[in-house]
Amino acid sequence: MKFLLVGCGGYAALYVREVFSPLNTDGHGIEGIVDPYADRSPVIDLIREHNIPVYDTLEAFYEKHSAEVAVICTPIGLHLQNALTCFAHGSHVLMEKPLSATSELCRQIIDAAKAAGRRLGVGYQLCYDPIMLALKKRIEAGEFGKALSMKALVLWQRNFAYYARSGGWAGHINLPDGTPVYDSILTNATCHYLMNMLWLTTPGYDTLPALSIEAQLGRVYPIETFDTAAARFTLPCGCEGMLFVSHVAGVEEENAPTMEYRFEKATIRVVTGANGAVLTITDEKGETHEAGVLCQNVIHKTNEFIRAVENDLPLTCPGEAGLATVLTYEKLFENGLPDVEAIKPVIREEDKLWSPHVGKVLKDAFAQRRLPREMGKTYGA
Numbered sequence: 088m089k090f091l092l093v094g095c096g097g098y099a100a101l102y103v104r105e106v107f108s109p110l111n112t113d114g115h116g117i118e119g120i121v122d123p124y125a126d127r128s129p130v131i132d133l134i135r136e137h138n139i140p141v142y143d144t145l146e147a148f149y150e151k152h153s154a155e156v157a158v159i160c161t162p163i164g165l166h167l168q169n170a171l172t173c174f175a176h177g178s179h180v181l182m183e184k185p186l187s188a189t190s191e192l193c194r195q196i197i198d199a200a201k202a203a204g205r206r207l208g209v210g211y212q213l214c215y216d217p218i219m220l221a222l223k224k225r226i227e228a229g230e231f232g233k234a235l236s237m238k239a240l241v242l243w244q245r246n247f248a249y250y251a252r253s254g255g256w257a258g259h260i261n262l263p264d265g266t267p268v269y270d271s272i273l274t275n276a277t278c279h280y281l282m283n284m285l286w287l288t289t290p291g292y293d294t295l296p297a298l299s300i301e302a303q304l305g306r307v308y309p310i311e312t313f314d315t316a317a318a319r320f321t322l323p324c325g326c327e328g329m330l331f332v333s334h335v336a337g338v339e340e341e342n343a344p345t346m347e348y349r350f351e352k353a354t355i356r357v358v359t360g361a362n363g364a365v366l367t368i369t370d371e372k373g374e375t376h377e378a379g380v381l382c383q384n385v386i387h388k389t390n391e392f393i394r395a396v397e398n399d400l401p402l403t404c405p406g407e408a409g410l411a412t413v414l415t416y417e418k419l420f421e422n423g424l425p426d427v428e429a430i431k432p433v434i435r436e437e438d439k440l441w442s443p444h445v446g447k448v449l450k451d452a453f454a455q456r457r458l459p460r461e462m463g464k465t466y467g468a
């Protein structure tokens with residue numbers, strides 16, 4: 088099958104690269120690309136080499152082509168309009184996460200898919216990974232007993248270019264024209280990790296939101312939202328989930344996603360090393376078994392989505408599941424983020440900002456499963 092790719096720079100460039108790589112085991116191709124800024128994409132030469140037609144608008148693409156599947160990988164503020172147009176032209180949609188900025192907009196997308204009789208999947212890659220799918224089955228079968236606590240730590244230093252990409256939607260609550268975005272380190276960049284906790288512990292694939300959320304937020308970059316957070320959730324199964332994340336902990340403190348999920352009869356860990364993210368299961372006897380390296384390729388989730396569409400199989404990350412993180416995080420914004428700490432000191436380098444205590448504070452908080460303030464700490468000096 089040849090699918091439509093909406094967006095071809097940023098993360099979408101990976102779709103182009105992987106389609107033309109040995110990872111593309113199912114041999115699906117790209118019918119056309121819609122991106123008015125395609126010339127700026129790092130894969131524009133690859134696109135031209137393979138003669139993929141490029142259009143500025145979806146309407147221009149659909150005038151000349153049809154596509155059974157559209158993969159949408161554009162800034163969050165465009166997700167709703169992109170999805171509605173693709174459904175109106177008969178495409179099934181694989182939407183990059185987060186599904187949209189607010190639960191209301193997510194529901195509009197879900198309803199439009201239903202009205203058009205098309206499938207809607209969300210691109211949380213961990214929901215397509217065979218190791219995670221097998222783990223979910225074992226959790227649902229009760230093999231590990233009840234979930235006791237789940238936590239994850241992600242420290243990714245981000246630079247000015249990250250916050251400036253595509254005209255600067257990152258870190259915004261609304262765009263200047265009022266379009267909601269609600270982009271932050273929790274709601275977008277690291278939303279995989281809340282999603283994974285919710286998805287693993289909600290039976291079936293229609294993942295439920297957390298029952299409660301409390302968070303300690305901080306900011307170094309001059310953005311409307313926040314770039315640092317420690318958050319505690321009551322997961323739908325009743326157990327506690329915690330996330331510790333920052334974009335400003337500095338390069339030295341970088342910490343690729345680390346997860347630890349404690350169950351009555353096992354502890355599940357994901358640690359990211361040179362070979363990728365490795366999932367291990369430690370049983371009641373204290374013996375650790377390696378389940379393998381998680382597959383986070385974009386072509387894998389695309390293949391799985393197309394397989395589900397072609398064979399009328401259940402989606403492992405349907406539109407309804409995409410609501411779960413959005414509904415959870417919406418509660419954070421209800422009062423207008425009054426308590427975001429202005430983290431100090433700020434180290435300014437040519438390409439980035441960071442703060443020297445953030446990494447240690449979050450690593451300690453992760454180790455103790457507490458918010459920094461419960462340990463008497465702020466993110467700054």
Ligand SMILES: NC(=O)c1ccc[n+]([C@@H]2O[C@H](COP(=O)([O-])OP(=O)(O)OC[C@H]3O[C@@H](n4cnc5c(N)ncnc54)[C@H](O)[C@@H]3O)[C@@H](O)[C@H]2O)c1
Nearest residue numbers: 094095096097098121122124160161162183184185252253
């Ligand atoms: N699954 C993941 O791990 C993952 C990782 C990164 C980003 N994402 C998601 O992918 C999406 C895109 O994020 P990004 O970081 O690549 O953003 P970006 O701003 O870097 O790029 C988005 C692409 O959309 C294009 N674009 C802009 N306006 C457009 C329009 N009107 N029509 C079509 N294309 C247009 C841009 O030119 C660019 O190529 C977001 O939803 C983001 O959350 C997912």
